[in-house]
Amino acid sequence: MKIQDRIKTKGNKGITLIALVITIIVLLILAGVTIAALSGDNGILKRATEAKEQTNQKNDEETEKIGGYESTIDQYVDGNGGGSGGGGTGTNFTNVNTADSNPAGAVPANSTVVEADASKGIVIKDKNNNEWVWIEVPKTTVFSGLTIDTTNTLTDQNYADIKNKLIEYATTYREGKLGQGCNWTDEWYAKDGSTLVTASTQNLTEEQKALKNGCGLTYDEYKTAYQKMLKSIYTYGGFWIGRYEAGIEGTTTETTNARTDSSARISIETSPKAISQKDAIPYNYVYCSEAQALAKEMTPNSNYTSSLMFGIQWDLVCKYLEVKGKLAIADINSNSTSWGNYSNVGRTISSDKAKQSTDYGNTWTAITGTKPASSVLLTTGASDETNKMNIYDFAGNEWEWTLEKTSNVDNPCAYRGGNYNNSSTNLPVSGRGGNNTTYGYSSFIGFRPTFYVK
Secondary structure, X not given: OOHHHHHHHHXXXXXXXXXXXXXXXXXXXXXXXXXXXXXXXXXXXXXXXXXXXXXXXXXXXXXXXXXXXXXXXXXXXXXXXXXXXXXXXXXXXXXXXXXXXXXXXXXXXXXXXXXXEOOOOOEEEOOOOOEEEEEEXXXXXXXXOOOOOOOOOOOHHHHHHHHHHHHXXXXXXXXXXXXXXXXOEOOOEEEEOXXXXXXXXXXXXHHHHOOOOOOOOOHHHHHHHHHHHHHHHHHHOEEEEEOOOOEEOOOOOXXXXXOOOOOXXXXXXXXXXXXXXXXXOEOOOOOXXXXXXXXXXXXXXXXXXXXXXXXXXXXXXXXXXXXXXXXXXXXXXXXXXXXXXXXXXXXXXXOOOOEEEOXXXXXXXXXXXXXXXXXXXXXXXXXXXXXXOOXXXXXXXXXXXXXXXXXXXXXXXXXEOOOOOOOOOOOOOOOEEEEOOOOOOOOOEEEOEEEEEO
């Protein structure tokens, strides 16, 4: 072979290797660009996942709206007249004076009716299997002489007028226990370090208004929720409350999730959800702010607000039980022996899945027959003797946090009613008590949720 041919061959081999190296480099660059495009905070895969989630959410919302439209049509066909806030069930509630109350208009979509007769206490079950009772607030009685156009934005005076009418209607129970003299208010509060700040505190800063370590709501959230509650009651003539004390998810069948005196603090991301279902272990060892966070998560859907009950709502439930439940006033504000789980009364156990704790919620065992006249904490709905107008355990078993503020600066968090460790005359149903913002190391205290149309 000639020298020139050898040089040409070697040259051809060299060019081929360089091209291969360049090709590999280009492929690596393209691979890197592709991986970067697929992954990362703004990558195709993440954006595709987000798009899928958004699509699913929109589909759920659309399904809910369609269900609401269908139910509203059904209500009008049935002559029940559904309202703008509710999805309804298409069921014609009985013994309802629609001039006074419109529960059908405030029923969430995809709910089922457990009890349709208002004379017994209307009960619905939402899509999460939580059960709720309608508390009627008769409009023709309560709001006589008051006319407000709710299609317009309500003024502060409108809200004040509604509030004052409700307070006047439920005035019998406004002081708590008869003679207790606790005319407390529904008012926002929080702790700024060791200082209690309230809605009436002068020169509140934006940082203080954002605090949620008191009642569990910011200043603005509290005001908004209170106004929504007032408007909803005025519009529909009532509101929903949990049929049962708030229970702990998973405890209707076993006790693993039960809270004890050594339980960790509550986190919405990791703690069991709160439920309103029979045979659950009550949610206790809970701060007021934690109870509010749990109650907020119990909303049936985005058209409603759920929360702890405001103080005026508790008083309205007392009035409802007096008027519709035919309870004597003394059974509510003096001595609730006849229908509560207290330490000085026995109770007949009616649920075959009932459980009891005699050691402050640390252990739970089955119970049948009769609960003795001693300190025994029961699961929700354990005894039909505690059932009034389809509301269980409103008297006794556990104190229940509300969104009231007490008159005590050191103990601003308000609770209502009595508990299983009290006597029935010490704190009857209307009774008031209070403790500090970190009072949650007790099996005596739980909560009951409410919800109303936004």
